[in-house]
Amino acid sequence: MTEWDEIDRALCRALAADASQSAASLGAQVGLSQPAAWRRIRRLRDAGILSGTRLALDAQALGFGVTVFLGIKLATKGRVSLEDFERAVTAIPEVQLVELVLGLYDYRLRVVARDLADFERVLRRRIMTLPGVGNVEANVLLSEERRPGPM
CATH class of the missing domain: 3.30.70.920 (Lrp/AsnC effector binding domain/regulation of amino acid metabolism (RAM) domain)
Incomplete structure (x- = not known):
C-alpha cells in the first residue's frame, strides 16, 4: 500500500468498533460513497492492514468472572x-x-x-x-x- 491517510485511519477505527458494518454505512461515516469505501477496504485487506473478522465475547456474561x-x-x-x-x-x-x-x-x-x-x-x-x-x-x-x- 502506498499511502495511509486520514480516511484509511477513520475506516479502521470504524471497523474496529463494529466489523459487521456495510461499506455503505462505513462510507457515510467517513464521507465516501459505498463503492469508494468498498475499494478502500479491499485495498486495506490486500495490503494486509485488515485481516480477518473478530467477534468479542463477554467473558463475564459467559460465566467467567x-x-x-x-x-x-x-x-x-x-x-x-x-x-x-x-x-x-x-x-x-x-x-x-x-x-x-x-x-x-x-x-x-x-x-x-x-x-x-x-x-x-x-x-x-x-x-x-x-x-x-x-x-x-x-x-x-x-x-x-x-x-x-x-x-
Whole structure:
C-alpha cells in the first residue's frame, strides 16, 4: 500500500468498533460513497492492514468472572522446552492469550476462570504441570477500562 491517510485511519477505527458494518454505512461515516469505501477496504485487506473478522465475547456474561495475567519463567531454556511449553499451554481452554516476552518472565498468559477456586484448580492441575514451568507470578484483573484498538 502506498499511502495511509486520514480516511484509511477513520475506516479502521470504524471497523474496529463494529466489523459487521456495510461499506455503505462505513462510507457515510467517513464521507465516501459505498463503492469508494468498498475499494478502500479491499485495498486495506490486500495490503494486509485488515485481516480477518473478530467477534468479542463477554467473558463475564459467559460465566467467567475472573481474569488473571500470569508471568511464567521457564526453569529450563532451549528450543525444545519453548516448543513443548507452547504446545501444551495452547491446549488449555482457559488460557486466552500466550505471549513470548522479554524481561523478568518468558511468557505472559491471560487466563479466565469462573471464580478464584476455579482459577486455583486451573493453576494447580494444568498450568503448574506444564513442561518447563519454573516461577509463576499472578496478577488478577480488577477492571478493564479500555480495550486496545488497531492504532
